[in-house]
Amino acid sequence: MLAGLAPLIVLACLLSGLVAAAWQTRRWLQGAPARVARLQGLIAMPGRYLVDVHQVVARRPRNARFHALAAGGLLASLALWCVLAVPPLRYRPLWGVLALVLALMLMGAISVWRRRQVDRPVELSGGGFDRLPLALLLYAGGFLVLALAELFTGPAATLFSSLGLIVGTFGLAGIISLAIGGPLKHAINGMLHLAFHPRPARFVGGKRDTGLVPLDLASARLGVERPVDFAWNRLLGFDACVQCGRCEQVCPAYAAEQPLNPKKFIQDLAMALAPGASDDAYAGHGHPGQALGSAHGGPGEPLIGAMISDATLWSCTTCRACVHECPMMIEHVDAMVDLRRFQTLELAALPGKAALVLEDLRLTDTLSGRGPGARLDWAVDLRIPLMREVMEAPVLLWLGEAAFDLRAQRTLRALVRLLRQAGVVFATLGPEELDCGDTARRLGDEATFQDLAGRNIATLSRYRFDRIVTADPHSLHVLKNEYPAFGGGYEVVHHTTFLAGLIERGVFGPLSPDGRKVTYHDPCYLGRYNGETAAPRALLDALGLERVEMERSGLRSQCCGGGGGATLTDIPGKRRIPDIRMAQATETGAAVIAVACPTCTVMLEGVTGKRPEVLDVAELLWQAVERGGIAAARSGMPA
Amino acid sequence: MTGLAIVVLLSLGRHPATGRPRRNPDDARALATALALAATRSGSRVLAVHAGDPRAPVLRDYLGQGLDELTVLDMPSGSDPLPSLREHLVALSPDLLLTGQRAENGEASGLLPYLLAEALGMTLVPGVVGLDLQGDQGRFTQALPRGRRRQIEARLPLAATIPAGTAGLPLPSFAAARRGRIVSLPALASPDPHLVAIERQPWRQLPRPQPRRLKGSAIDRLKSMTGGGEAKGRLLVDPDPETAAAQILDRLGEIGLIRASHQSVTSRDTDGRTER
Ligand code: SF4
Ligand code: SF4
Numbered sequence: 001m002l003a004g005l006a007p008l009i010v011l012a013c014l015l016s017g018l019v020a021a022a023w024q025t026r027r028w029l030q031g032a033p034a035r036v037a038r039l040q041g042l043i044a045m046p047g048r049y050l051v052d053v054h055q056v057v058a059r060r061p062r063n064a065r066f067h068a069l070a071a072g073g074l075l076a077s078l079a080l081w082c083v084l085a086v087p088p089l090r091y092r093p094l095w096g097v098l099a100l101v102l103a104l105m106l107m108g109a110i111s112v113w114r115r116r117q118v119d120r121p122v123e124l125s126g127g128g129f130d131r132l133p134l135a136l137l138l139y140a141g142g143f144l145v146l147a148l149a150e151l152f153t154g155p156a157a158t159l160f161s162s163l164g165l166i167v168g169t170f171g172l173a174g175i176i177s178l179a180i181g182g183p184l185k186h187a188i189n190g191m192l193h194l195a196f197h198p199r200p201a202r203f204v205g206g207k208r209d210t211g212l213v214p215l216d217l218a219s220a221r222l223g224v225e226r227p228v229d230f231a232w233n234r235l236l237g238f239d240a241c242v243q244c245g246r247c248e249q250v251c252p253a254y255a256a257e258q259p260l261n262p263k264k265f266i267q268d269l270a271m272a273l274a275p276g277a278s279d280d281a282y283a284g285h286g287h288p289g290q291a292l293g294s295a296h297g298g299p300g301e302p303l304i305g306a307m308i309s310d311a312t313l314w315s316c317t318t319c320r321a322c323v324h325e326c327p328m329m330i331e332h333v334d335a336m337v338d339l340r341r342f343q344t345l346e347l348a349a350l351p352g353k354a355a356l357v358l359e360d361l362r363l364t365d366t367l368s369g370r371g372p373g374a375r376l377d378w379a380v381d382l383r384i385p386l387m388r389e390v391m392e393a394p395v396l397l398w399l400g401e402a403a404f405d406l407r408a409q410r411t412l413r414a415l416v417r418l419l420r421q422a423g424v425v426f427a428t429l430g431p432e433e434l435d436c437g438d439t440a441r442r443l444g445d446e447a448t449f450q451d452l453a454g455r456n457i458a459t460l461s462r463y464r465f466d467r468i469v470t471a472d473p474h475s476l477h478v479l480k481n482e483y484p485a486f487g488g489g490y491e492v493v494h495h496t497t498f499l500a501g502l503i504e505r506g507v508f509g510p511l512s513p514d515g516r517k518v519t520y521h522d523p524c525y526l527g528r529y530n531g532e533t534a535a536p537r538a539l540l541d542a543l544g545l546e547r548v549e550m551e552r553s554g555l556r557s558q559c560c561g562g563g564g565g566a567t568l569t570d571i572p573g574k575r576r577i578p579d580i581r582m583a584q585a586t587e588t589g590a591a592v593i594a595v596a597c598p599t600c601t602v603m604l605e606g607v608t609g610k611r612p613e614v615l616d617v618a619e620l621l622w623q624a625v626e627r628g629g630i631a632a633a634r635s636g637m638p639a
Numbered sequence: 640m641t642g643l644a645i646v647v648l649l650s651l652g653r654h655p656a657t658g659r660p661r662r663n664p665d666d667a668r669a670l671a672t673a674l675a676l677a678a679t680r681s682g683s684r685v686l687a688v689h690a691g692d693p694r695a696p697v698l699r700d701y702l703g704q705g706l707d708e709l710t711v712l713d714m715p716s717g718s719d720p721l722p723s724l725r726e727h728l729v730a731l732s733p734d735l736l737l738t739g740q741r742a743e744n745g746e747a748s749g750l751l752p753y754l755l756a757e758a759l760g761m762t763l764v765p766g767v768v769g770l771d772l773q774g775d776q777g778r779f780t781q782a783l784p785r786g787r788r789r790q791i792e793a794r795l796p797l798a799a800t801i802p803a804g805t806a807g808l809p810l811p812s813f814a815a816a817r818r819g820r821i822v823s824l825p826a827l828a829s830p831d832p833h834l835v836a837i838e839r840q841p842w843r844q845l846p847r848p849q850p851r852r853l854k855g856s857a858i859d860r861l862k863s864m865t866g867g868g869e870a871k872g873r874l875l876v877d878p879d880p881e882t883a884a885a886q887i888l889d890r891l892g893e894i895g896l897i898r899a900s901h902q903s904v905t906s907r908d909t910d911g912r913t914e915r
Contacts, residue, residue, distance in 0.1 A: 217813075222813065344810075344813075345812065345813040345814055346812055346814040346815075347812060348704075348809065348810040348811060348812035348813075348815070350810060355808070355809070355810035356807055356808060356810075358810060359661075359808060359810055363654045363657065363659050363661050364654060364656055364657045364659070365657075369656055370656050371656045371657040374656075445813075447813040
């Protein structure tokens with residue numbers, strides 16, 4: 001009988017595993033200091049796991065099931081081993097409980113094995129991950145035999161018990177070796193990352209903590225050059241990546257075969273935590289167009305160049321699709337921007353037109369280079385009141401860079417007419433409105449962003465208004481979520497939200513129903529960044545449009561390719577992101593693709609060939625109001 | 640190979656849309672050329688000089704290109720930079736003098752590099768878009784109108800100007816701009832005689848020139864627009880200076896820039912160049 005021996009062997013293995021795991025913490029502890037509420041984080045961790053992680057994992061129910069069985073079974077069995085190690089507590093029925101737990105875990109392990117060996121999704125990694133199912137099967141199967149044998153007595157039971165112990169111990173040794181720097185390290189690092197997460201506000205009651213963290217422009221090194229320049233809890237996050245490939249599946253740059261795979265990007269960062277690192281051992285998809293095995297680096301070596309190519313860095317549209325899908329709650333976009341900050345502020349190394357546009361922005365306060373004095377040129381006939389004349393207005397209309405784009409000006413004209421029609425009293429800053437700084441910030445030019453933010457906030461502080469309304473989700477995000485760190489705090493409302501509210505109050509009178517089939521493209525900066533997916537849909541429904549959804553919509557929508565300065569850095573791929581998105585829209589059979597962002601409008605309108613018409617939600621509403629007005633006028637006429 | 644002393648002259652520009660001060664793009668490219676050249680030759684120094692107000696914030700943008708130190712000859716705006724620059728540069732005796740082709744402010748005649756080169760006894764190569772130095776022998780690629788290029792060989796010390804509108808403008812690095820130093824030297828402030836003498840007129844709209852109807856076949860029209868037609872004028876290979884100067888003056892007379900006879904040349908611009 002091995003009732004006394006088995007728990008001791010298991011605990012000894014576990015203890016050595018813990019020592020080795022503690023030694024592994026040096027990988028991420030070498031990062032820069034970070035202010036973390038550690039105790040609170042540890043207390044909050046189980047809640048974050050059960051609520052937030054579960055929300056992500058549950059989007060794929062099959063994965064959620066096998067993970068619960070395998071991981072839950074493993075943890076429960078380890079707890080039981082601890083009890084069984086204490087002789088007075090070693091009641092025989094406990095072996096039965098252990099057998100039950102291990103049987104469940106075995107089911108999970110079989111699912112894991114099937115997923116890895118039989119119907120394997122392409123986004124998964126190989127390498128150590130391929131040894132994982134065997135280790136789980138041996139552990140669960142071996143100790144299941146032992147636990148069942150312990151319920152009986154006699155020579156046969158002893159024989160099975162010893163066999164089970166040998167096989168199970170092999171499995172456990174495998175599991176532990178895979179937890180030390182192998183695929184199962186995600187269990188330990190994932191838990192710690194949840195506890196010490198750099199954005200704890202993400203986990204508080206449905207909040208979306210998406211604003212970038214301000215950079216102290218007085219610090220000695222601006223941005224991140226080497227792995228050790230990241231805060232330690234960021235490194236912990238990278239090291240927690242389980243290489244599930246969910247981010248790879250949703251990344252628009254990867255789909256366009258630009259040289260960016262977010263999973264490989266995070267792995268590059270994690271692999272560089274060991275001295276003399278190379279990507280030889282990486283066994284998943286690489287960055288498109290780049291051969292595996294050529295990247296090399298180390299904790300104290302520059303990342304961009306040898307470890308990660310600059311084309312990878314500048315391909316990202318900052319769409320946050322990867323962040324939204326990541327079950328380990330890793331913040332890819334923060335890492336991108338941290339690295340870009342160093343490239344831009346220290347090295348001034350930006351590809352494509354980005355450098356020229358940033359120079360124009362610094363000298364004219366507009367990306368177009370035309371200067372704020374020309375911001376209202378498109379609207380001379382509309383005579384929009386200026387804040388500096390009226391000093392106060394209930395609504396401040398923020399125009400954004402759309403004011404310089406011929407196509408987006410049409411949307412603004414529709415919006416202005418709608419506001420007039422609804423009797424909304426509004427004014428704009430006009431020539432006093434500077435670029436909000438969104439593009440500069442995403443391109444890593446924090447200095448220009450902070451300069452623009454400071455001056456815009458100073459201007460806004462001179463006037464009285466209840467809320468800011470804007471048709472540009474990028475301005476919305478920056479004004480609402482990023483200006484507070486610099487002393488601005490405003491109620492900022494997207495025009496779709498505002499207009500949906502007006503419709504609800506019935507201010508537009510009869511809307512002539514529009515029978516067309518429409519599909520709505522969620523802008524990343526409205527949906528994922530700000531959580532607004534309902535208002536534009538409600539508005540479209542109020543117009544009587546037949547609304548169909550694309551396969552990827554709402555919070556899981558796909559980017560148009562225009563965010564994060566990607567149009568300026570213009571990294572070539574095999575396809576164009578807007579073409580991919582437009583193909584998804586065309587597939588729905590819709591006649592109109594409704595948009596709610598000037599950048600999306602321009603990107604999607606640039607798609608050639610037969611495709612749905614691109615119209616902003618405001619334009620659709622104005623069309624309906626106009627038609628409704630005409631119909632009312634007609635019916636009012638004496639016959 | 641010994642290190643070079645490269646002097647770069649940097650002026651303040653104006654943004655065409657907002658009129659805000661900026662780097663002069665040509666000067667910024669001259670600086671980039673100088674820094675790149677200095678990096679290829681150990682022991683080289685880039686001595687950047689600006690004549691004007693040392694407190695102008697935009698000067699930091701030049702530092703942001705990777706320049707450690709910028710010397711400013713402190714003088715009020717509207718001063719003639721020539722006397723102070725001449726004095727300063729003679730003391731530095733550079734191997735190479737680089738600058739943009741013309742300023743965006745003030746007189747902006749583009750003459751300053753010529754006058755300085757003359758004072759320093761240097762050859763001046765205008766419109767340089769490519770530069771390769773072997774020892775003290777330089778091979779220059781010179782940009783000519785309509786996209787043509789010419790190779791020139793010349794020996795150091797010499798001066799070169801960078802033409803407008805060549806490759807992109809280097810973005811200044813915020814960190815380097817923060818690190819660099821501005822050293823201010825008191826300088827002679829003599830008013831610019833030209834700016835004092837000229838008469839200023841308010842801007843007025845000129846009649847819009849009638850677009851010329853192009854004649855001939857499509858290929859002819861294309862040629863006349865792209866300048867691909869036959870070259871007009873005479874090509875003089877290695878002429879003696881007398882003949883060359885006479886030809887230039889004739890040509891200037893032909894196109895009406897000066898009155899036809901040599902004696903009537905009074906403009907200060909041509910004076911400097913046709914001196915015999
Ligand atoms: S933010 Fe978007 S583009 Fe950037 S890596 Fe993530 S999914 Fe890809
Ligand atoms: S970064 Fe997140 S989503 Fe991407 S592979 Fe790693 S764990 Fe999966």
